Amino acid sequence: MLQYLSTKEDREAFIDKYDNFLFDCDGVLWEGTNTFDGVAESMTLLREKGKRVFFVTNNSTKSRSSFLKKFEGFGIKAELEEVFSSAFATAAYLKHVLQFPEDKKVYIIGMDGIKDELAAEGIRSCGGEEDAGLTDNDSVPDDKEVGAVVIGLDTKVNYKKYSKAFAYLTRNPGCYFIVTNEDTTFPQHGSFYPGAGAIAAPIIAALGRHPDAVLGKPAQNMLEAIYAESHIDPKKTCMIGDRLDTDIEFGMNGGIDTLCVLTGITTKEQLLSPDNRIRSTYYMDSFGDFSK
Amino acid sequence: MLQYLSTKEDREAFIDKYDNFLFDCDGVLWEGTNTFDGVAESMTLLREKGKRVFFVTNNSTKSRSSFLKKFEGFGIKAELEEVFSSAFATAAYLKHVLQFPEDKKVYIIGMDGIKDELAAEGIRSCGGEEDAGLTDNDSVPDDKEVGAVVIGLDTKVNYKKYSKAFAYLTRNPGCYFIVTNEDTTFPQHGSFYPGAGAIAAPIIAALGRHPDAVLGKPAQNMLEAIYAESHIDPKKTCMIGDRLDTDIEFGMNGGIDTLCVLTGITTKEQLLSPDNRIRSTYYMDSFGDFSK
Incomplete structure (x- = not known):
């Protein structure tokens, strides 16, 4: 069931399958003040293919407009309406x-x-x-x-x-x-x-x-807010995250497919362990690999 | 079962029954920097009757010698060997x-x-x-x-x-x-x-x-330390405290009788509530009442 996006063909088929991508930020796009290799290019690729993207972060330390500045600093294009944070959801x-x-x-x-x-x-x-x-x-x-x-x-x-x-x-x-x-x-x-x-x-x-x-993931408030504002089709939507008990569970609870990347909290061993009860639909090493 | 020490006769019979008294401090002898009315006199009464006393406190903010200074400031006689604190028990x-x-x-x-x-x-x-x-x-x-x-x-x-x-x-x-x-x-x-x-x-x-x-109450470490140093008879020993889930449970777990005073955490309503599963042997309004 859990599919590893190991080849360029796997990754292209994955992108073609969905219209909308929800992103966790910390551990997926960046860690602290460093973005991961290929992230900006991968995001550009999605935009060029006409995909809709949303950023769904549990990080409450920044406002939506502060997040935009962070995106800009990393060369990632983003709009205020695409950013959903736990602080915004709380307000x-x-x-x-x-x-x-x-x-x-x-x-x-x-x-x-x-x-x-x-x-x-x-x-x-x-x-x-x-x-x-x-x-x-x-x-x-x-x-x-x-x-x-x-x-x-x-x-x-x-x-x-x-x-x-x-x-x-x-x-x-x-x-x-x-x-x-x-x-x-x-x-x-x-x-x-x-x-x-x-x-x-x-x-x-x-x-x-x-x-x-x-309010944060895995609670459904931010997903409901996205649905309310954007009327996207859950079947054509995938949640991309690094943490099983927040990001992946958030997607599963919302009935959408999920992709776990290994640049953050979750290790491959944890994800594939027989003891792990939260399994994403897909996994890959890094979101940046989409640009390779 | 739960006996209220309401009269002078009740209180005298209680004192006569035991040789050793273990005291919680905060909420029994004092609150912060204020001692309760009659506490020093009641402690003197116990000493005059030849009772052994021990102070058993979860307060880890002071060393045993700092506690002695606090006792002294309130006019309560105490020796270093009588003081058992969670910081001491931890060390x-x-x-x-x-x-x-x-x-x-x-x-x-x-x-x-x-x-x-x-x-x-x-x-x-x-x-x-x-x-x-x-x-x-x-x-x-x-x-x-x-x-x-x-x-x-x-x-x-x-x-x-x-x-x-x-x-x-x-x-x-x-x-x-x-x-x-x-x-x-x-x-x-x-x-x-x-x-x-x-x-x-x-x-x-x-x-x-x-x-x-x-290490603190209701864990038994401090009671074991007292037994190890003093060889007192548990049947002739009573724990006096204000908190059910620490002091009174500590005595119950150690198989000794307990007295709950109402000058601290526990209210009479909480103690007597049918929902309360931790019942002391006795209760009284204030330890200071022994001097009345």
Whole structure:
């Protein structure tokens, strides 16, 4: 069942089969500040063949417009409407699903990507990078305006942010608890580091309950948003990712085909292991190989 | 079964029944920097009646000698040999159970209490309060000398500490993962704040596995240490605490009677709820009431 796209013919047949490609970014197009060999050329090839592409990332640290700058820096063409991130999905969820009240604000454990996407939806926020560097353990004053706590990857997290988030969630009745994505690790510096799912764990432990919502893959919110905006045919759509329990499960849950690339989290051994229950439709070494 | 020590006669009969009393500290003797009314007088009463007392605390932020200073400040007599803390138990476990190699060191997420107790056992350490205030997200260099990561309550925790702890645990073969105690919250400033069990949660999530050891209550390490040093009769011993899933479970697991006081975590409603599966032998409003 799991087909290895090993030859140029395999890869061309694969491209011909689909009209739409959804891409995870970290581990597929780039790692940190380095893009993989052949990625820009492969993306150009898809565009030239008239394919539609969407970028579906659990990375909440950047806004959609910041992602565009990153694409541009790598020589990859992309439009704002093609980018779906967990921070964007979180803002959309608060705005459209929860109809977050205008007199409330969001407390953020996370980077500016969350703050910027909330602002783009007209939602006020506090915390985030503003609270980086706090080291005191003083009492947390009440702030009854906080109606939701959103937690994403935060490389400047500290105890004070946890104290505040926990205080608002326990003291403010009905305060929503939202996690952008559940990735427990993410790749950077050629290794793995604690991810958003790890950053949120203290609050889950202290509250003794799970979040009210998790927006990132494998949750279907971003796929539903793409369908709502673009009316693409699921049968002609393939999800390309590097991580089984987010990207590939996201595609499987949505009933679309999947391609696992080996430039990120998942090794060939893990993918092919008899113990692995999440199998993509295809796999290949690197997305950049499409240009070869 | 659960007896309320409501009258002076009840309380005197209770004291007469036991020779040894084990005390939790936070929430029983004090909250933060304030001792409860009558605590010093009640402790003096026990001493005058020739009772033996031991202090058994999951608080890893202070060394045994720092605890003695706190007792002294509240006018409560105590000896170093009477104090058993999760930091002390952690150091003893590394030294005597794991026979931690002399050429290895411990990476600490936690306060100076852990560092001081490790040093008292001749164990080298790094991290802890030294790494407070780090906000960079640079690559974590290898440090093959780290043979154990110990996590306790750390009110100066940050992302860098998590990155380091995760790096050593994944890169250094055989590196031990030890958590001082699993309390997910603790009382301070008249409210609850994230505790050691919450602080350790990101590493548990990122590793996808539980710690190799958890030393604090309800684990039996501190009770075993008391028995080893003091040969007291369990039938004549009572554990006094404020928290059901640590203090009271600790006594129950050790086969000794238990007294729950209502000056800390547990409310009367929680204790008496039909849903509560952890019931102490006795309960009373405040330990200080013994002096009334």
